[in-house]
Amino acid sequence: MKPLHLTINAFGPFGGQQMVDFSTLDDLGLYLVGGKTGAGKTSIFDAIVFALYGQVPGDRGDDLEGVRSLYAQPETLTEVTLEFLVGDQHWKIKRSPAQHRPKKRGDGTTEQGSKATLEQQVSGNWNEV
Numbered sequence: 001m002k003p004l005h006l007t008i009n010a011f012g013p014f015g016g017q018q019m020v021d022f023s024t025l026d027d028l029g030l031y032l033v034g035g036k037t038g039a040g041k042t043s044i045f046d047a048i049v050f051a052l053y054g055q056v057p058g059d060r061g062d063d064l065e066g067v068r069s070l071y072a073q074p075e076t077l078t079e080v081t082l083e084f085l086v087g088d089q090h091w092k093i094k095r096s097p098a099q100h101r102p103k104k105r106g107d108g109t110t111e112q113g114s115k116a117t118l119e120q121q122v123s124g125n126w127n128e129v
Contacts, residue, residue: 003048004090007081011050012043015071020044051082051093054116064097064114074102077112090121 006020018040025031033041046056046067056067068078079096095116100109119126 002085003082004085005081005083006044006047006051007079008043008047009080010069010072010076010078011047011067011080012069013038013040013071014043015069015073016076047080048082050097051080051095054095054114065099067097068099074109077101092119092121092126093117094119 003022005023008014008018008020010016022031033044035041050056050067055064072078077096078099079094081092081094083090083092085091093116096112096114098114099112101112102108103110118129120129121127
């Protein structure tokens, strides 16, 4: 599996949207994720694992309420999208945990269930699997 693009919304320390473009590193063969302590390096890998498996590594694996960023605006939904290659097949998975969001009408919040979609790109078109 070769990651191409990762989009993180309200996940871990990232209150808004963050995008990681792995495709620009294609010719190098190796990736180094570097930065200061607390910069979010591990959260990038947590987001990849969450997208693929619906949980995060380690002891926090089933604590999906904890993946929502404390810095996110209430209306920003927690969601991770990962595009990747397996051989010559291009895939995209989008996953969000169960979470509370503001009601569309009235005050308060409502629970939105977890959701995952898997798509494969065939002849330039995304097809849900």
